[in-house]
Amino acid sequence: MSNGYQNQAIERTTPPLTRWIERFDRHRTLYIYLALASHIFISNTINALSVWADHNRGGAAAIQLWEPFAWEYTSALSVFALFPFLLLAFRRSPPRLTHIGRQLGWHLLATILFAAAHVSLMVLLRELLYALDGGNYDFGPWLPEFWYEYRKDAWGYFSYFCVYHVCRLAYGRLKGEASLITESEPAAGAATTQTVPEHFLVRKLDKEFLVRVADIDWIESAGNYVNLHSCGRIYPLRGTLTSIAERLAPAGFSRIHRGLVVNHNAIEHISLQSSGDGEVQLRCGKLLNLSRSYRDTFKQALA
Structure with missing residues (x-):
């Protein structure tokens, strides 16, 4: 298609x-x-x-x-x-x-x-x-x-x-606004470690929806929020792109630009240019910019 x-x-x-x-x-x-x-x-x-x-009520205006x-x-x-x-x-x-x-x-x-x-x-x-x-x-x-x-x-x-x-x-x-959901809460007194979430909880109009991390195609920075793009929809999540990229890296997400993170499984193909920059074509049809400053670490993550 x-x-x-x-x-x-x-x-x-x-x-x-x-x-x-x-x-x-x-x-x-x-x-x-x-x-x-x-x-x-x-x-x-x-x-x-x-x-x-x-000013015109009393005759000629001044x-x-x-x-x-x-x-x-x-x-x-x-x-x-x-x-x-x-x-x-x-x-x-x-x-x-x-x-x-x-x-x-x-x-x-x-x-x-x-x-x-x-x-x-x-x-x-x-x-x-x-x-x-x-x-x-x-x-x-x-x-x-x-x-x-x-x-x-x-x-x-x-x-x-x-x-x-x-x-x-x-x-x-x-x-709607998303928040992370982990598989289980840490026990009392146990050391807290960040686990890779499998779902995001989205609250929208007094309803709650589950969004699978695997269904997220890419993530973009938006001020104090990051926007999660999943199945043609956008879910804002309060936080920085750096923190969410580190959190989702074990799940197959990599940063490809100062303001972009991509899901490896959503990629259709990658095009590299002589300047060192490139483009990442997603299966959903979206074309994302690949910055040369993130190219090498991105290729290592894919390997």
């Missing part, structure tokens, strides 16, 4: 929800930023129209039509530019049930820094726009104006924080 037909067969047998998750995972960051940009654009456009309508849009869109662009730093803060400080006071203190400091950066960038953009129009932008008294902006930014920070972690939790439950 050719690779094209194999891929089509896998696509047909993979549940629609799993296919959607796989597509989302390939461009997850892009989709997150598109959703954020759409939300900010729609919200700030409505705010700009409301401001313009308010501002030009472009000004409320400039105010709102400079604020939106500033938030959008700072959002990568927000995501970093959210990932490094997830909500926990311990040290609550310390968490609140950290997030309070983060809101102040976020508001200061947001206001500074926003005012700079507005001054540039007004300068291009031949005018001058007046932000007003800094302390009361900053306090006004800080209240909105603090609320926005905690709103984004809650939405991010709620969506992450829901997506994790939807996608």
